[in-house]
Amino acid sequence: MKSFYIKIKSFFHSIEDNIAFYPALLSFLGFNFAMLMLYLEDKGISAFVIEHAPPLVINNADTAKTLLSFLTGGIISIMVFSFSMVMVLLNQASSNFSPRVLPGLISKRNHQYVLGMYLATILYNTFTLVGINPKETDKYQLPGFSVLIGIALTVLCFFSFLYFIHSISKSIQVNSILEGIYSKAKTRMIRLIEKEKKESPSFPDTSDWKEYGSKETGYLQTFAAANLINICKENDLQLKIIPIPGAFVLKEIPIIKASKAIDKELVEEILSNFNFAQGEIVDDNYALAFKQITEIGIKAMSPGINDPGTAINTIDYLTELFAIRLQKNDDTIITNEDKSLIYINTINFSELMYQVMVSYRTYCKHDMTCVQKLFIMIKYLLLQQTNNDHYHNSLISEAKYLYDDATANVENEEDKRRIEQLYKSLPNKRE
Structure with a gap:
């Protein structure tokens, strides 16, 4: 019941x-x-x-x-x-x-x-x-x-x-849209971070686990975690959810890995707890917020709109979201009674940062206001505390990519001097 x-x-x-x-x-x-x-x-x-x-x-x-x-x-x-x-x-x-x-x-x-x-x-x-x-x-x-x-x-x-x-x-209004996306993602990440503070489990290697395909096609939004926990406990089972939440899953594409072979009825029972949708919902997946805010910023820089002010606003919101993301682990594991039961595949910080920055580098590298704002964002994030040094290494790498693209596309010597100054001002910059 x-x-x-x-x-x-x-x-x-x-x-x-x-x-x-x-x-x-x-x-x-x-x-x-x-x-x-x-x-x-x-x-x-x-x-x-x-x-x-x-x-x-x-x-x-x-x-x-x-x-x-x-x-x-x-x-x-x-x-x-x-x-x-x-x-x-x-x-x-x-x-x-x-x-x-x-x-x-x-x-x-x-x-x-x-x-x-x-x-x-x-x-x-x-x-x-x-x-x-x-x-x-x-x-x-x-x-x-x-x-x-x-x-x-x-x-x-x-x-x-x-x-x-x-x-x-x-x-x-664009500010209202950005605020709405930001608030939903912030609430979601803080909830996940608070849960991680209570639990710091490990998960076994899943390379030899058996895979089972999806019975539906659509965006993987949510799953009934409580039901899956009960199934794992009753069947002495551990599960790995392969697709990243929010990803588009095709029918018969592997969606879960199980620590042992399970029969068809149990597979169907497990898969019945997954919810698919034909859209993207930030409430269920904070990573979509980074994607949506980035797309608004890039759209603002298109020749038909040409609104650098909106692009700068999106960078401000992304700065705060990345600062929160620095406090979250890359691994998401659901436990019960100190036992790891379910591993959720999530987008790691380095990939998330790269996907956001590559879009801005591609469409904003010629605009000094946006370039300066991106360097300020990276500098701010490098000053934030994190329990994973790899995050700061990713930020330093992204700063180098931004520096190379910006200097190659800016012709004015004063602009180049400012870019050089911003890059050298970054803390812990690798030479």
């Missing part, structure tokens, strides 16, 4: 970022609330309210139907406008920044709640209209209290629309 609950929780986590999830959920709640109110009307709730607070209840059927029809039409109009605005802004974000930032924008909870409020109110008002019989003349038979609630929900939708316009306009 616990295993089933963990799978459901993991599945819910994988679908809740879908733009239609919360609107559909709130629509369902709106329909059920309408059914509840119709039931309460049969029990005489409107008659009770009329007797104690008559000004709050509409007691004319034609007025109630006209008012609800008018308000429902208004909500449909602003909902269509809201969806249209979302599509336009998403297209703008894709063109100006990077298509990979779209999942983060789409999955914003507050926008989903607003759209869900629209749909829930439309359904509520529609089914409340069904409960109004224009031939009834007895004011106690009209669902006056339900109509009142429909009006209140509609007013709430109008205020939500104003908030939606403000929020969606703000969320499309």
Whole structure:
């Protein structure tokens, strides 16, 4: 039962970022609330309210139907406008920044709640209209209290629309996008670092372990770690997850290694705990944040946009993320009762640093402002404490690559002098 609950929780986590999830959920709640109110009307709730607070209840059927029809039409109009605005802004974000930032924008909870409020109110008002019989003349038979609630929900939708316009306009700004990506990656890395401080396990050599292929195709996002731990304990097993989280996995490509041969049923049970998606989610994989921020910076330096200021902003955010990454080990191992059970293959610091720097060196080596900012970033990172000296060696190597590319592409002697000065100012620089 616990295993089933963990799978459901993991599945819910994988679908809740879908733009239609919360609107559909709130629509369902709106329909059920309408059914509840119709039931309460049969029990005489409107008659009770009329007797104690008559000004709050509409007691004319034609007025109630006209008012609800008018308000429902208004909500449909602003909902269509809201969806249209979302599509336009998403297209703008894709063109100006990077298509990979779209999942983060789409999955914003507050926008989903607003759209869900629209749909829930439309359904509520529609089914409340069904409960109004224009031939009834007895004011106690009209669902006056339900109509009142429909009006209140509609007013709430109008205020939500104003908030939606403000929020969606703000969320499309580059600083807001960068801050969102940075915050998610920072939270994820700090959580992993805190876990590593409690555990410092080792893992055996896996070169002779048997490999088992994936049954699905997609981006490997998350896996139910608690379930895998239980499986390993019950079967005296150790596992290695081969693909880096966030990597695209093809069907039948090896995805796990097991410390001993296991039967087909156990393989299927293990693989059922892996979640795949057709997109990239920073909440599940901090390395995607480096990729997305880098792509925004490189896109800003394209000839069509030519915005060095945005590129410098991305370097600032990357500097802070790399400073946090210096505190994390390259190896990620899940333990239970001091026994290493699962090894997660992750991108190491040197490779992560190289992939980021090679992009900036390729597209920004001719721009002095960006080159200076990159040297400042490397200098800052070299001054940070780390439990792995190899990290600093990687930074020094990247500084040498940047120095070579920049001096080869800058013609002005003053610029070359400044680059030389920045390079020589780096601490612990290898000659």
